[in-house]
Structure formats: structure tokens, C-alpha cells
Amino acid sequence: MDFYAWILLLLGFTAGTLNSSIGLGWGVINIPVLMMLPTLTARQAVALSIVTGIFANGAATLENTRHGLVHWNYALMMGLGGIGGGVLGAYFLRNLPALTLKRIIGALVIVLGARMLLGR
Template sequence: MIKTLLISLSVGAAAGLLGALCGIGGGIVMVPAFTQLLGLEHKQAVATSLAIIIITALVATTNNSRAGLVDWRIVLCAAVGAAAASWFGSDLMQSLQSSTLTRIFGITLLVFGAKMLIKP
């Protein structure tokens, strides 16, 4: 139990730092860590990561907004599309096998990672 708490705290700290610095953390840090280090299934790791992201996003957004870095017009427009797509995406996630989700996740990371390395 203590080991799980320490791993969770460490993963959360890494995800929070990378999330605030680069806009990443949930999928790239927490999902792999939760599956590999805590033995969660991919679906449970995704759902747990999304719940944590709510808190980290609120904290980082508050700080970034105070610095004038948030374009609230874009937030409002993009949030509508993101909310609708996430409702359907969470239904789809629940219907797929964890192994399929892991493959989709890995391919997505490879494609976007390669694009970022080639054209930063």
C-alpha cells in the first residue's frame, strides 16, 4: 500500500510538472506509469489519468490565466468540440479491449513524436 502511494505521488508530480511545462502529462506520463508500475489495465489507467487531469488543469490554468497566457475565446470554442468528442470517445474506450487501446496509444505517440522531432 505504501509503495502504491509513493509511486502514485511520484507519477503525479512528474505529470504535473510536465503538464505545466509542455501541456503533457496525463496520457504520456500517467497512463504508461499506471499500467507498468501499478498494474492497472489501460482503460482504468486512462480513466484515472483523466480524473487527475481535472485538478492539475485547474491549478495550472489559474496560474497561467493570472499571467495573461490563456486565450479564453479559443478555450470556449475548443471546449465545446472537445466536450462532445470526449463523451463519444469515452463510450468508445469502454467498448474496446485494453490491448487495442494500448496499440492505438502507442501508434499515436510514435506518429506525433516523430513529427515533433522532424519539424519542431
């Protein structure tokens, strides 16, 4: 495997562990790191994070269901809302200027990180 393949494997493992154990968003971990790879644009990093999240979230869903941790009525309502939000978000991803997208991602990482560090 080449260097980037090892980085992506480690990134997926780390983000998957954090995502499934403490609910920290898959994208919060992956997107900033993916954007540092010279082979990906910000749009590609976001799209890749969304697609690969299917695998980690699918595995976590199976385990959490097996242990009775999923409230399916809530999951259904959130999932239905997420369908509309996903379509709208994909539209924004395609149409936002690249620099604006990078700034939004950077600002969110800073704000969310600060809130977590300050315990809010």
C-alpha cells in the first residue's frame, strides 16, 4: 500500500472509533485531514467523508441495535429529516465557491473544538 492508503486506513479507524464510542461526528475528524491531502479538493473531501461514513455508521448501527441502544421512533424521524437535509446539503456542496466551503469548514472546526474544550 502507498503512503496515502495507510493514512486513510488509520484515519478511518480513528474516526470510526471516536464516532461510534462518543458520537463525535465522522466528518469533524475526517474532513480537515482529508483536505490536507494534495490529491483532494474540499468538495471531494466532504463527499468522501459522507460515503465512507456509511461503512462506519453501518457497523456501529448493527452493534448498537444488537445491544438495544437504538430508539427506533426517534431514529426514523431524524432519518426522514436527514433525507431532506442531505439533498439540500449536497446542493450547497456543489454550488458553494471552494473558498467559502473551506472557510465554513475551518470555522466549524474551530467553534466546535472550542466548545468541546471549554466543556459546553
